[in-house]
Amino acid sequence: MQHSKVLYEKGIIKNRKMLTQSQYEDYQMACHLKHIKTFYSSIKAICFSDFGTLEANEDGILISVEQGKSIQATLFISAAFFAEFRIDGSPSFSVKINVLAECLSLFGLSDCSVRILYKGEGSPLLLLLEPHDDDQVSTECSIKTTNMEELMEYDLDANSSSLNTIFMRGPDLSNIFHELDKAADEFELTISPLKPHFRITTLGVMQAETSVEVAKSSDMVILFNCRETTVARYKSQQIKLTNKAMQVASKVAIKTDASGLLELHFMMNADDQKEMYVRYFITPLLETEDN
Amino acid sequence: MKFYAEMLDVLYMREFHAIAATLAKLAKDCIMILAQEQMHFIVNEEHCSTSSPLVWVSIASKDYFPEFQMTPARPEQEFIVLVMSAMHLSRALAVLRSGSSSSVHSCKLNLKQIQFPCISVIASVVSPSSSEPREVVHDVPVTVVPPSDWISYMLPKVPNTQIVLGIPSLRLLRSLIDKLKNISPSLIFHGSTAGELNLVAESDMATITTRFSRVLLHKPDQEQSEVGAEAEADVSCSVDTRKASAFFNALQLPNEEIMIGIDSERCICLQLDIRSNVVLHSILPAVCI
Numbered sequence: 001m002q003h004s005k006v007l008y009e010k011g012i013i014k015n016r017k018m019l020t021q022s023q024y025e026d027y028q029m030a031c032h033l034k035h036i037k038t039f040y041s042s043i044k045a046i047c048f049s050d051f052g053t054l055e056a057n058e059d060g061i062l063i064s065v066e067q068g069k070s071i072q073a074t075l076f077i078s079a080a081f082f083a084e085f086r087i088d089g090s091p092s093f094s095v096k097i098n099v100l101a102e103c104l105s106l107f108g109l110s111d112c113s114v115r116i117l118y119k120g121e122g123s124p125l126l127l128l129l130e131p132h133d134d135d136q137v138s139t140e141c142s143i144k145t146t147n148m149e150e151l152m153e154y155d156l157d158a159n160s161s162s163l164n165t166i167f168m169r170g171p172d173l174s175n176i177f178h179e180l181d182k183a184a185d186e187f188e189l190t191i192s193p194l195k196p197h198f199r200i201t202t203l204g205v206m207q208a209e210t211s212v213e214v215a216k217s218s219d220m221v222i223l224f225n226c227r228e229t230t231v232a233r234y235k236s237q238q239i240k241l242t243n244k245a246m247q248v249a250s251k252v253a254i255k256t257d258a259s260g261l262l263e264l265h266f267m268m269n270a271d272d273q274k275e276m277y278v279r280y281f282i283t284p285l286l287e288t289e290d291n
Numbered sequence: 292m293k294f295y296a297e298m299l300d301v302l303y304m305r306e307f308h309a310i311a312a313t314l315a316k317l318a319k320d321c322i323m324i325l326a327q328e329q330m331h332f333i334v335n336e337e338h339c340s341t342s343s344p345l346v347w348v349s350i351a352s353k354d355y356f357p358e359f360q361m362t363p364a365r366p367e368q369e370f371i372v373l374v375m376s377a378m379h380l381s382r383a384l385a386v387l388r389s390g391s392s393s394s395v396h397s398c399k400l401n402l403k404q405i406q407f408p409c410i411s412v413i414a415s416v417v418s419p420s421s422s423e424p425r426e427v428v429h430d431v432p433v434t435v436v437p438p439s440d441w442i443s444y445m446l447p448k449v450p451n452t453q454i455v456l457g458i459p460s461l462r463l464l465r466s467l468i469d470k471l472k473n474i475s476p477s478l479i480f481h482g483s484t485a486g487e488l489n490l491v492a493e494s495d496m497a498t499i500t501t502r503f504s505r506v507l508l509h510k511p512d513q514e515q516s517e518v519g520a521e522a523e524a525d526v527s528c529s530v531d532t533r534k535a536s537a538f539f540n541a542l543q544l545p546n547e548e549i550m551i552g553i554d555s556e557r558c559i560c561l562q563l564d565i566r567s568n569v570v571l572h573s574i575l576p577a578v579c580i
Contacts, residue, residue, distance in 0.1 A: 003489060004500045012481050012491055012527055018498035099496050102473055106499070108466030124498075134460050139467075139501040 004140050018124050018142040028091040029056050029118040032084035036114050036129075039077065040104040042268055042278060043097070045244035046073040052097035053148050054125075056118075057090045060275075064151055065097055070283045071238045072152055073245075078275040091118055093145040095125055103141040107131045121147070154261060154281035162258035164191045164230055166198060167223035168214075170249035170266065176200065177239075177246060181210050184236050186285065191256065192229035198254075202236070222251065232260030232284040242266070245278040260284030292435070293362040294325055294371055294402035294410075296352070303355045304387040304398050306565060309543045310348055313571070315381035316541035317343040322444055323410075323433075325361050325371040328352050331446055334377065343537040344573050347447055351568030364438075371402070372436040372444050375410065383412040383429030393418040408433050449572060450560055452552030453526045454482045457507035461549050465539040467501055471532055474499060477578050478532040482553045483525035484508060492532065509550060526555040530575040535559075538573050 007013045033039055043063065046052070052065045060078040079085040104114065106129060115128040124142040131137055156163060177200075180187075184202035191198055198221075201211040216224035242264055246252065249266035256262050261283060268276040298304050310332065314321045317334045324331040330352055336345040352359035363371055387395055396415040403411045409430040417424045436444055458464055467490065471478055475492040482488050488503040538561065550562040556577055563571040 003502045004498065007481065007489060007491060007500060010481075010525070010527075012479055012489070013493060013498060013500070015493055015498055018493075096496050099474070102470055103497065103499065106467050106470045106501070107463055108469075110463060110466075131463060134463060136504050136506070137460060137463055137501065138504075139499060141497060141499045143497045144495065 003138075004142070018144070026119060027086075027117050028088045028120045029116065030084070030086045031061070031082045031116045033081070033114050033116070034083050036104055036112050038268065038276065039081075039114075040101065041248060042075050042077075042245070042276060043101050043104065045248070045278060046075055047097050047101050048073070048241050050096060050098070051094050051146075051149065052100070053092065053094050053151060055090065055092040055148070056087050058087055060085075063097075066152060067238075067241070069152055070235075071241060072154060072281045073241070074279045076275075076277050076279070081276055091120065092148045093118070093121070093125070094147065094149050095143055095145050099143055100125075100127075103127050103143065104129075106139055106141070107137075110134075118145075152281075154263075154283075156255055156257055156261060156263055160257050162228045162230060164228070164256055165223065165225040166191065166221060166254045168252050168254065169220050169222065170246065170252050172220040173252050174246045174249070176212050176214070177243070180212065181208065184208075184210075186233050187236050187239050188231065188233045189254075189256065189262065190229070190231045191226050191254075193226045194229075197224065197226075203233075228258070230256050230258060230260070232256065232262065234262060234282055234284055238282050242280050242282075245280070249278075292364040292371055292402065293360065294400070295358070295360045296330075296356040296400045297358040298355055298398045298400075299357055299396075300355075301395060304384075304395055306544070306569070307350075307355060307398075308381070308384040308387040309545070310350075310565070310569075310571070311377070311381040311384045312543040313541050314346070314348070315377040316543065317346055317537070318377060320374055321377040321380070322436075323373045323375060324444065324446060325373070326369060327361060328359070330355075330359075333444070333446065342534060343541065344534050344575050345447060346538065346541075346571065346573040348565075348571045349446075349569070354566060354568050368438060370441070372441055373402075373408075373410070373433040374436060375431055375433040379429075379431045380410070380412075383431050384414075386414045386416060386427050389416070396424055402433075403430070405430065408435050447572070447574065449562070450552075450554050450558055450574065452554045452560055453524070454484060455509040455550055455552040455562075456482050456486075456488050456503075457509060457548055457550050458488060458503055459506070459548050460503070461539075461542075461547050464503075464549070465542070468532065468536045468539050471499065472536045476532055477529050478535055479527055479529045480551065480553055480559050481525060481527035482551070485525075488551065526553045528553050528556055528559050528577050529579075530559050531578050535575055538575070544571070 049067045055062045063075045110131045112129045117126040127141040129139040181202040184204045186203045188201040196213040197216040198214040245266045251267040253265035264280040266278045322333040330350045333347040399413040401411040412429045414427045471492040475494040479491040490501045492499045552560040559575040561573040
């Protein structure tokens with residue numbers, strides 16, 4: 001924060017709270033990322049709510065976004081993804097996720113490197129952006145942080161007999177969802193050990209139904225693990241929120257059990273093999289009487 | 292009252308279209324002032340929330356037009372002043388942009404009276420399929436402004452500024468300001484004689500400071516000695532972010548350098564040198580924070 005401090009002293013910047021004036025070593029979190037493109041597009045993919053929660057530890061950074069206690073998205077970026085990654089303790093805070101996305105895209109299409117800094121409770125999240133194609137330009141963004149909001153805890157019981165898991169190729173699944181009825185209200189997911197193995201049915205306003213079936217022997221399916229049949233319905237709007245992540249995913253894991261809670265796991269396809277994924281939990285709709 | 296001009300160079304014609312397209316992005320109407328050796332365009336500031344700023348372009352006729360004849364209505368008058376739709380003009384000139392598919396030989400501008408006064412844009416185009424050139428004619432309706440009203444159509448003057456900085460990365464500046472308009476309604480330009488430009492956007496949620504270092508400093512010619520040349524001085528001015536963004540988004544010219552003049556707490560004046568005698572100006576007035 002060299003230049004912001006000077007500008008504050010001159011009276012150009014008024015909000016003192018947005019300044020952090022300590023040494024580099026004192027930061028609880030200091031990461032450096034050489035190319036922000038993948039980072040930006042995955043943040044953009046989970047940008048469906050106002051606030052996001054950021055938690056960091058030695059393994060990496062988790063950014064979670066929730067909407068109405070029924071859908072939760074978590075972006076995980078492993079420490080290996082960063083050129084430099086230093087965490088002291090386990091900082092966690094909430095931040096306006098669209099402001100964060102906006103700040104990362106300040107220079108539009110030009111690729112930038114970013115330094116992410118956080119000093120501790122009450123201080124802002126700092127982003128120092130430097131475009132690669134112009135070394136005369138640099139940006140300091142300081143984003144207000146608030147105390148972390150409690151997140152919903154979703155979990156699928158790994159030992160449950162009804163836990164079903166499918167691994168699929170990302171582009172193929174994305175194509176399937178792309179071709180489904182856009183106007184549908186609800187999606188029904190059926191996973192069963194017998195035919196039709198995996199079926200997505202859409203239910204529209206006019207009782208219109210379409211369905212897609214994927215056999216477990218299909219090339220799209222990498223792994224099919226199912227002992228009991230599970231059927232559950234989800235709001236199509238919530239499924240659609242996963243679209244952006246699905247489009248860039250190389251591999252998708254679909255997990256669910258008898259409760260109907262759906263876990264979607266999107267592995268991001270970064271150029272090298274460094275780990276980055278987005279995980280969604282979507283709660284099912286309650287069965288209505290006429291079903 | 293007569294006006295006739297002809298362009299022959301492909302590059303100049305393309306630039307002329309780019310100027311017209313820029314004006315069309317800024318406002319509905321534009322003013323064309325024709326002088327003996329100059330052609331000026333003015334787009335007035337609009338007073339609404341998503342408004343565009345005052346922009347004007349001065350073109351030395353010698354540069355663009357090998358032939359340029361202007362005869363005012365009366366010999367004692369200096370100008371012809373016309374008002375026209377910027378969009379119509381830009382569309383009429385769109386054929387000049389043409390890339391590889393066809394080539395434009397010449398473009399004539401002619402002030403004519405058919406049922407109404409209009410500027411006739413006649414482009415002579417050769418398409419690859421035939422050797423015969425075809426003529427593309429657009430008549431752009433204009434309103435002739437009588438001399439009694441000229442006082443309200445005067446060419447603006449470039450205000451005196453304390454500092455003028457040349458920013459070589461217009462593309463970055465454009466996308467930056469476009470994003471900043473979502474963060475804060477006002478944007479502070481802060482320049483210093485040390486060759487720095489800082490852009491500051493502040494809101495409750497975020498403070499964003501961007502520094503352009505080692506920018507070219509163009510010292511204003513006069514009054515510099517009083518201040519003392521070695522003393523480092525800095526000036527700042529806060530402007531409407533949307534207005535700034537409207538200007539930068541409208542620019543259709545390929546130039547990569549823009550001059551930013553700062554008049555402390557009064558205005559920002561922007562200057563784009565398309566060529567040495569073809570200059571686009573704009574003024575962003577200061578706002579209170």
